[in-house]
Amino acid sequence: GYEILPSSAYEAQIEWFKEHHDFVMEREWLSYSPSVVASLGCAIRALSEVDDEVIVMDPVYPPFYSMVRDNHRRLILHPLHQDDEGVYRFDIEKLRSQITSKTKLLVLCSPHNPIGRVWSREELVELSGLCLEYGIVIISDEIHCDLVYPEHKHIPIASLSSDVCNATVTLMGSGKTFNMAGFSISTVCIADETMRKRYAEEQHRLHWGDGALLSHVAFEAAYRHGGEWHQKLLYRLDENRQKVVRAFENTEIRVNAPQATYLAWLDCRALGMGNRALREFFVQQAGVGLSAGISFGREGSGFMRLNFALSFEMLERALEKITHALENLER
Numbered sequence: 001g002y003e004i005l006p007s008s009a010y011e012a013q014i015e016w017f018k019e020h021h022d023f024v025m026e027r028e029w030l031s032y033s034p035s036v037v038a039s040l041g042c043a044i045r046a047l048s049e050v051d052d053e054v055i056v057m058d059p060v061y062p063p064f065y066s067m068v069r070d071n072h073r074r075l076i077l078h079p080l081h082q083d084d085e086g087v088y089r090f091d092i093e094k095l096r097s098q099i100t101s102k103t104k105l106l107v108l109c110s111p112h113n114p115i116g117r118v119w120s121r122e123e124l125v126e127l128s129g130l131c132l133e134y135g136i137v138i139i140s141d142e143i144h145c146d147l148v149y150p151e152h153k154h155i156p157i158a159s160l161s162s163d164v165c166n167a168t169v170t171l172m173g174s175g176k177t178f179n180m181a182g183f184s185i186s187t188v189c190i191a192d193e194t195m196r197k198r199y200a201e202e203q204h205r206l207h208w209g210d211g212a213l214l215s216h217v218a219f220e221a222a223y224r225h226g227g228e229w230h231q232k233l234l235y236r237l238d239e240n241r242q243k244v245v246r247a248f249e250n251t252e253i254r255v256n257a258p259q260a261t262y263l264a265w266l267d268c269r270a271l272g273m274g275n276r277a278l279r280e281f282f283v284q285q286a287g288v289g290l291s292a293g294i295s296f297g298r299e300g301s302g303f304m305r306l307n308f309a310l311s312f313e314m315l316e317r318a319l320e321k322i323t324h325a326l327e328n329l330e331r
């Protein structure tokens with residue numbers, strides 16, 4: 001019953017990326033992985049040594065930190081900061097100052113969970129230019145690339161130029177696009193032959209195989225026939241996104257419409273609560289369990305992350321409960 005992911009499934013994903021992201025991948029660049037986080041760990045192990053430095057932006061999806069630490073690499077945190085409009089940015093000069101001879105990898109989240117940023121072409125050019133200058137490999141987790149709202153466009157960092165492509169490992173998955181996380185299937189794209197060989201050797205040491213037939217069929221079917229469903233999904237998520245922004249308009253919670261993802265990053269700092277109290281407020285007073293911002297890193301202190309990939313009715317209920325609890329908050 002062992003199966004291999006058939007070429008037709010890879011071809012379906014290649015066609016999707018050509019059509020949706022103007023990114024042309026070759027079949028041999030791609031390989032199967034059971035999960036994006038597993039590929040991240042494998043790439044870290046394959047492309048750096050113990051005690052090498054890995055740059056990660058803060059706040060970010062927590063396994064970025066644990067994959068670096070648990071594989072005994074040094075975590076170099078780059079704090080993202082909000083500009084006057086509340087848009088998160090990295091600071092290229094600060095990044096430059098954080099690089100040492102031990103810095104081997106930069107892990108990018110593009111689009112970025114939890115802040116919902118779609119990095120612009122200019123930002124990606126700047127970031128990749130710096131990495132090329134210092135010989136740093138970019139590991140770009142692009143699992144949220146298909147959940148981008150109409151006014152923005154996702155640019156795969158590897159599509160910028162052949163030089164950047166050869167310095168990048170792109171982690172890709174159907175888990176978010178088609179809500180298929182339970183199918184344990186994703187892919188990794190590595191154009192550079194030497195890096196691909198190192199990654200493949202590490203993967204063989206882990207012996208994770210090629211997954212299950214049902215996942216292979218689902219993966220191919222989703223990329224081949226899921227276009228219309230995906231359009232409808234984006235439309236529904238956009239409605240929910242706007243609903244979330246409107247709900248907090250006249251409250252002390254500040255929220256910018258995410259440019260991508262189904263995640264709203266709620267700035268609750270004006271409530272003046274510690275992280276534990278903030279979490280308890282949402283659970284005990286509002287009856288809604290959100291993800292605590294602090295679990296995404298130090299820069300997430302005072303924030304909460306709300307997943308709005310819900311039915312309209314359930315989202316409405318959750319928002320009503322939160323705004324009601326805010327109104328009744330004793331000061």
Ligand SMILES: Cc1ncc(COP(=O)(O)O)c(C=O)c1O
Nearest residue numbers: 035036037061113143173175186
């Ligand atoms: C940025 C990011 N990467 C990876 C994952 C998980 O992917 P997988 O289940 O394929 O490991 C998530 C899920 O939330 C995510 O937000």
